[in-house]
Amino acid sequence: MYGCTLQGLLLFLGVSLCWGDCPCSDPALCQPIQDTRDFEVYVFHVRGKYWKNYDWDHVTTVALFAPFDPELMCFAHSKGARFVLTGNVPLKDIVDPHNRTAWIAEQVKLAKDQYMDGINLDIEEEVSTGSAEYYALTALVEETTEAFHMEIPGSQVTFDATYAPNCVYDRCYNYTAIGDLCDFLFVMSYDEPPENWDLHLAAANAAFNQTIAGYKQFINIGVYPKNLVMGVPWYGYDYICYNLTEDNQCKGKTSFRSAKGVNLEGSQMGYNAIMKQVNDSLTGRLWDKVQKAPFYNYKDTKGNIHQVWYDDPQSISLKAAYVKKLGLRGIGMWQADVLDYSDDPVARQQTAAMWKALLP
Structure with missing residues (x-):
């Protein structure tokens, strides 16, 4: 491996590992994870040391959306969980096969140097069916999977998919092929536009019926169910209500997201911030029976009425049952x-409930 001394190079199960450079107290923790569990719990790590409090009894993969943390790598491996890179590249840059090969080689080298277990391809560009980028993306997934599987035994290559396969946000990807070519699709079942977007009404971030319909569409186009992982949001959106009706319909300001749809202007809120606010809101937690999602209203310091839609253990459990x-x-x-x-007893209960909701 790059940067290893001859004395530090050991052979274990056919994998070349440089234990001399291993940052873990136990060099065995720098070995790639090769076991695959029956049920995947896929975690995106973005910041801080919060990972120390994850539910490691169930976590199977941690995708790194933060600076590399060798301590996290060692800890994840000690729990039998994979630790994978994030990969993103402009598709115009990899239409040329030589550029594509070079980019993949860089990612494999980085994963090896950091003792990681694969890559999560997070590419969210608009692509037209039949374009050069359309075919380059499919080839990228195929070649990345082949390279990682060859160079890092047991490695995992995944692809982040939109909540439905029908050219959502003009991302017309060949999901049938991509689902077969990588280990699985992580379906981003969030930031879904409401069905009544033309009314400019605040609504759920991931309405139940629309979410489940997306998975059925993936399956109907030929994606094998075991190649699909359900993504759920641990965040919500805060909308300013320019008009709020007696039955809690909040009309907001729209912002155009693509040529085929609009979204309301909303501020993203993490679940921790929502839990600190909901009990002191104007309404407390309310439940929408149609969208199967919670929401509440509050007034800001300027007197504006806001409506916050989010997911909680109840709404997530309903979706998780469909896994x-x-x-x-x-x-x-x-x-x-x-x-x-934190150590706050109420917060600990709320956090435990969110992790538990993932398990159907």
């Missing part, structure tokens, strides 16, 4: 660092 019903591979969240991991 089993549809035969999906597992579940995960964006993102794990927005819970309150």
